[in-house]
Amino acid sequence: MELWYTEKHTPDAGITIKCRKTLFSRHSDIQRIDVLETKEFGRMLLLDGLVMTTERDEFFYHEMLVHPAVNLSLRPPGEVLVIGGGDGGAVRELMKYPSIRRIVLCEIDPMVVEVSREFLPGISCALSENDRLEMVFMDGEEYVGENEGRFDLIIVDSSDPIGAAEILFTEGFYKKCLEGLSLEGIMVVQSESPIYHLQVMKQVKYSLISAGFSHVRFYTAPVPTYPGGFWSWAAAFKNDFKNSGNRFFLPHEEVERLKFFTPDMLRSCFVLPAFLKRELG
């Protein structure tokens, strides 16, 4: 028997991946959670039937979610909030920065953390070992509203803007994040696929600006198992963006160990394809 997982990225196109077996499949209070074992991409975590991360290409996404934003900061960030990100990949990357003394992971669904700890040790490895980490299981919007001016960096590592994560793409949520940021704080938001979700990207941009962010810059990278194989993030600045020059806050030995991000990408990832530049004005 051959078992193939097919994810339709639109009603008319998608990816298909051969599965060895289902390692986990349950409904939490929030969503359906599956872990599939595949030959091509290793273990895959799915939420509500959509690929969230795979062992093989998670580093494309997690390194690009974390390292550009941290290194665009004017000063090395001290306190960081991750909203979503229950698989632990963003926390793992953040732990590499000595300056970061506190990471709050605010994940709405504790079962995502449990499942990642059990089945995705390479991704979740930083979720249990460090006194710099605080885990909070609640709604991200609510949490950030209670922490005014606290965070130097807020990372929104959400699923798609349907269901539980829908609120994480709204102006109201972004306003609370703006208040949760310190004076020179930065927020980074995963902003979907430039191939299939251009409207989401536009909505993210206008909502961030309406919420009061002074400056929004999109960047992109390939992520093979995500829709279109091509993904985007928005970096939003509370105050004026000043290029920090060539400083790089990650210790040299950690830079050497990265699998996707390189210091040169701090510039290059912001160079957008012409169609995207035009669409995003």
Added chain:
Amino acid sequence: MELWYTEKHTPDAGITIKCRKTLFSRHSDIQRIDVLETKEFGRMLLLDGLVMTTERDEFFYHEMLVHPAVNLSLRPPGEVLVIGGGDGGAVRELMKYPSIRRIVLCEIDPMVVEVSREFLPGISCALSENDRLEMVFMDGEEYVGENEGRFDLIIVDSSDPIGAAEILFTEGFYKKCLEGLSLEGIMVVQSESPIYHLQVMKQVKYSLISAGFSHVRFYTAPVPTYPGGFWSWAAAFKNDFKNSGNRFFLPHEEVERLKFFTPDMLRSCFVLPAFLKRELG
């Protein structure tokens, strides 16, 4: 009835695209040629069952195949050879350069040109209208061997290194290309997916160097319908590579009309992911 085209990029993973109908399906002397009509990607050209180009994302590939190499040249190129490229996309992009007085399209299979003219007018539009174009239907290796020192730029727009195109990835072929180039000539080669074909990329690199090219630089871009959604090209320099600075040979009004490439990419597309940089030494 729903008809889905599925291309396996490996035995265990692939893409799947819903088809409206088959517009063309025949065996030429060289290969099987199909044109499918799809909702998501428009018309798709397939050779031996693999997607070569689609109306929706062809510009990702063709603009990145042509514009980096032309603009890395020390002087605006005058004579250009395209090997493969029977769909006409590369020729269309080259025609935008006033300096180019002659383009030779050397395609082994005349049926690819016929089919592209009939079914893909947006891609093949430059294949019939211009006295700067010369079309030759023969083996690329043979042709280039007869044209010593002639071309300022050689573009290898081939299919995968199996079947007819296999020879286009060998040291012997690259040696003939080196001889076909003028003194400061450049060659650009599509070099497959960094996700699935790392061994091909390495082979391309070592074969180009062994053939006598002085310098090889890889660059990448997303191409949604290609394996992994992420593609690579190798630019190879006959003599020492000197950065031409900020000159850009494409007229401003043509730059404004590009859909993927922007002048900033002349630097950014060469910034490789860490794993790729390491693998390619």
